[in-house]
Amino acid sequence: MNGIEKLERVAPFEWILPREGEMRVPGRIYADEETIASLTREVEEGSEWSALKQVRHVAALPGIVDAALALPDVHPGYGFPIGGVGAFDLDEGVIVVGGVGFDINCGVRLLATPLSRAEFEPFGHRLGEELFRRVPAGLGAEGTLRLTIGEIDQLLERGAAYAVERGFGVAEDLAYIEEGGRVADADPETVSERAKQRQFRQVGTLGSGNHYLEIQAVAEVQDPDAAAAYGLREGGIVVSIHSGSRALGHQIGQDYLKEMTVASRKYEIPIPERELVCAPIRSAEGKRYLAAAACGANCAFANRQVIAHLVREAIGAVAGVRAEEIRTVYDIGHNHVKVETHTVGETPRRLLVHRKGSTRAFAAGRPEAPPAYRSTGHPVLVGGTMGTASYVMRGTERGMQVAFGSGIHGAGRALSRKKAAKTFWGEHVLSDLESAGIRVWTHSRRGIAEEAPGAYKDIERVVRAATEAGINRPVARLSPLVVIKG
Amino acid sequence: MAIEYLDHTADLGLRATGGTIEEAFCEAARGLFGAMIALDAVAPRRSCALGIAAESEPDLLVEWLSELLAQKDLTGLVFSSFDVRIERRGNGWRLEGRAFGEPLDPARHHPRAEVKGISYLGLEVAKQAGSWQVRCVMDV
Numbered sequence: 001m002n003g004i005e006k007l008e009r010v011a012p013f014e015w016i017l018p019r020e021g022e023m024r025v026p027g028r029i030y031a032d033e034e035t036i037a038s039l040t041r042e043v044e045e046g047s048e049w050s051a052l053k054q055v056r057h058v059a060a061l062p063g064i065v066d067a068a069l070a071l072p073d074v075h076p077g078y079g080f081p082i083g084g085v086g087a088f089d090l091d092e093g094v095i096v097v098g099g100v101g102f103d104i105n106c107g108v109r110l111l112a113t114p115l116s117r118a119e120f121e122p123f124g125h126r127l128g129e130e131l132f133r134r135v136p137a138g139l140g141a142e143g144t145l146r147l148t149i150g151e152i153d154q155l156l157e158r159g160a161a162y163a164v165e166r167g168f169g170v171a172e173d174l175a176y177i178e179e180g181g182r183v184a185d186a187d188p189e190t191v192s193e194r195a196k197q198r199q200f201r202q203v204g205t206l207g208s209g210n211h212y213l214e215i216q217a218v219a220e221v222q223d224p225d226a227a228a229a230y231g232l233r234e235g236g237i238v239v240s241i242h243s244g245s246r247a248l249g250h251q252i253g254q255d256y257l258k259e260m261t262v263a264s265r266k267y268e269i270p271i272p273e274r275e276l277v278c279a280p281i282r283s284a285e286g287k288r289y290l291a292a293a294a295c296g297a298n299c300a301f302a303n304r305q306v307i308a309h310l311v312r313e314a315i316g317a318v319a320g321v322r323a324e325e326i327r328t329v330y331d332i333g334h335n336h337v338k339v340e341t342h343t344v345g346e347t348p349r350r351l352l353v354h355r356k357g358s359t360r361a362f363a364a365g366r367p368e369a370p371p372a373y374r375s376t377g378h379p380v381l382v383g384g385t386m387g388t389a390s391y392v393m394r395g396t397e398r399g400m401q402v403a404f405g406s407g408i409h410g411a412g413r414a415l416s417r418k419k420a421a422k423t424f425w426g427e428h429v430l431s432d433l434e435s436a437g438i439r440v441w442t443h444s445r446r447g448i449a450e451e452a453p454g455a456y457k458d459i460e461r462v463v464r465a466a467t468e469a470g471i472n473r474p475v476a477r478l479s480p481l482v483v484i485k486g
Numbered sequence: 487m488a489i490e491y492l493d494h495t496a497d498l499g500l501r502a503t504g505g506t507i508e509e510a511f512c513e514a515a516r517g518l519f520g521a522m523i524a525l526d527a528v529a530p531r532r533s534c535a536l537g538i539a540a541e542s543e544p545d546l547l548v549e550w551l552s553e554l555l556a557q558k559d560l561t562g563l564v565f566s567s568f569d570v571r572i573e574r575r576g577n578g579w580r581l582e583g584r585a586f587g588e589p590l591d592p593a594r595h596h597p598r599a600e601v602k603g604i605s606y607l608g609l610e611v612a613k614q615a616g617s618w619q620v621r622c623v624m625d626v
Binding site: 048049075076077078079082098101102103138139140194197198201202207208209247250251253254257258261273274275277413414415416417418419443444445446447450486 | 491492493494495496497498499522523545548552555556558559560562564590592596597598599600602603604605606607608609623625626
């Protein structure tokens with residue numbers, strides 16, 4: 001019984017995986033036909049790691065509310081699918097390490113510069129070189145901010161605010177970071193010494209794989225009111241930073257997978273797949289992981305804050321733009337777990353929402369957005385991949401009602417790294433990008449092949465599906481000019 | 487002994503085989519570092535002693551590979567060869583041994599994407615027809 005014959009199309013971009021067997025709720029997938037075809041193909045071909053199977057498994061977890069969701073960038077992960085959302089009742093539900101992943105609060109920071117594309121062009125190449133030199137990236141890269149254990153604890157508690165105190169960035173940045181750049185209830189005691197030791201030299205490093213730093217032009221504004229609120233104008237130059245919580249987050253993930261294995265057994269929770277080991281939200285183990293994940297989130301916010309500072313320094317050195325002229329548009333995570341209030345049916349409820357490869361996309365009026373964005377909702381930052389566009393989107397009222405206010409996070413992979421490395425040749429990818437006017441600096445040629453634009457789904461298609469499904473709305477399309485890869 | 491990388495859309499599956507469980511674990515470790523760097527370029531100039539325990543063989547594999555990931559960050563070394571001993575101890579399993587390598591040198595080691603963690607997805611340690619096969623999915 002693979003269940004795909006039962007996948008029901010209930011709207012042009014909405015599909016239901018009906019509840020059956022161990023499932024406590026149905027699965028609900030917002031996607032276009034092409035994505036659904038690829039998901040069902042995985043099942044038909046007997047692929048062991050199928051995103052649909054992962055949706056079914058998430059739907060079987062205790063206390064899950066409404067439905068296990070998958071958004072248009074869905075693809076197989078471990079535990080939750082990537083592009084997956086699961087909300088849980090605080091009393092009956094569980095907290096799942098595999099609903100967040102190893103790179104806790106991996107996300108995107110968007111900076112807006114006062115430069116126009118014409119003003120940027122003369123020094124584009126030099127700026128690429130300068131960013132490549134100043135922003136530590138790639139395997140083994142070390143940051144400029146070295147911390148003691150005591151200092152790491154402060155960073156875990158205070159997040160981006162701690163980085164600002166240490167001279168990285170400006171206080172105004174904090175208002176434009178999700179949760180003020182500081183997730184409450186972070187308890188450094190719940191994070192192992194090993195996790196902290198691994199992070200000593202990694203604060204302010206970009207990482208590798210799909211992480212990047214891009215200088216982009218605002219190619220098209222699709223929602224003038226929201227774009228104006230966000231300070232985005234057509235032809236303006238912006239900078240996107242895609243990075244996460246580095247080794248600290250990875251170690252928290254590894255530590256708590258182990259701890260949750262024991263907890264699952266202790267609380268006799270039926271686990272459909274080992275990667276979904278979990279604990280009741282109200283249990284001591286559940287609370288510990290939530291506090292540790294908050295530390296991971298704060299580490300990621302601080303990390304992007306430090307990188308933003310290095311970007312400002314580079315632009316200052318090359319173009320003479322002052323740091324305070326480069327504004328944080330927003331900083332948003334796409335691997336997280338948060339307690340939020342959502343209306344399910346008629347009743348507002350406090351729920352624990354896991355988003356794995358998915359962002360918050362809260363609509364206008366929600367108090368979580370910075371005051372300047374209350375009338376539009378906060379920006380949803382959708383990352384592209386080198387040759388392809390990135391998007392700024394925003395949440396919708398419908399998204400609040402049907403998707404726990406969640407948004408897409410990127411194009412989503414279509415090809416495995418192995419297939420991509422076989423299909424694309426790093427040098428060719430680089431020369432193709434250069435012909436398209438995109439300058440790339442990388443620490444890994446092989447990494448470029450694995451991250452080739454052709455290894456990802458078409459981001460335009462993914463954005464269209466999220467828009468047509470009514471859960472997100474496009475605000476502006478950003479096209480890459482300079483790409484720094486780890 | 488052999489290493490094979492398996493297709494996983496977002497991450498990277500790894501299968502390693504060996505005549506003994508120790509050989510299979512050493513191959514898996516080579517597979518882990520082989521995903522991140524050019525293994526052949528890493529000289530075994532320095533070593534690091536390791537001792538870990540777990541309640542089952544598959545858990546021991548996750549512990550082993552995640553220990554090596556942690557040591558990479560803690561010591562700045564990357565490893566290309568391994569020597570381990572695995573035995574049953576009480577209700578669980580224990581691995582002791584050494585990893586050999588040298589400090590990461592991006593110019594010589596041609597780094598690729600960093601492995602972030604070792605997931606439980608598809609985790610397997612099995613003896614089949616006289617050889618040991620281990621398998622896991624690495625988050626890249």
